[in-house]
Amino acid sequence: MTDCIFCKIVQGEIPSRKAFEDDLVYAFHDIHPLRPTHLLVIPKRHIASLAEVGAEDEPVLGRMLSVAPRLAKEHGSPNGFRSIINTGQVGGQEVAHLHLHILGDTKPVGPMLERD
Ligand code: AMP
Ligand code: ZN
Numbered sequence: 001m002t003d004c005i006f007c008k009i010v011q012g013e014i015p016s017r018k019a020f021e022d023d024l025v026y027a028f029h030d031i032h033p034l035r036p037t038h039l040l041v042i043p044k045r046h047i048a049s050l051a052e053v054g055a056e057d058e059p060v061l062g063r064m065l066s067v068a069p070r071l072a073k074e075h076g077s078p079n080g081f082r083s084i085i086n087t088g089q090v091g092g093q094e095v096a097h098l099h100l101h102i103l104g105d106t107k108p109v110g111p112m113l114e115r116d
Contacts, residue, residue: 004046006040006095010026010042019039019075020071022063024060025042025043025063026042027071030101035077035105037072037075037103037105038101038103039071040099041099041100042097043098048098049096049098050087051087052098053098068081068100076104077102081102081103083102084101084103085099
């Protein structure tokens, strides 16, 4: 995807603070961290959102989740973390390349959803 900022990050065309990389996924620090630990884990291959995945994406989806605990531990959230995937306009997704947020701290991060 030529116009996708996260594809450009994977390709090194836009700088990022890399946390991890393997054959399927790339992880980096969010540019506007909401917590002391705020990482994004993305598939190297462009997938627009969780709404676009199919059975062929199961290996990369599994990898995104399975690297998360180690990344959280290594980057300042050793006792748990929150993992979030925003999907589409309704889900508040701003960057149209699938990404898993990993948010944490040494302190509890608080309730997730506001109720009205
Ligand atoms: P979302 O609202 O789930 O689409 O989240 C997009 C996230 O990407 C936000 O938390 C942004 O701060 C983050 N972001 C946008 N551009 C960059 C970038 N160039 N490097 C790192 N994080 C970014
Ligand atoms: Zn992309």
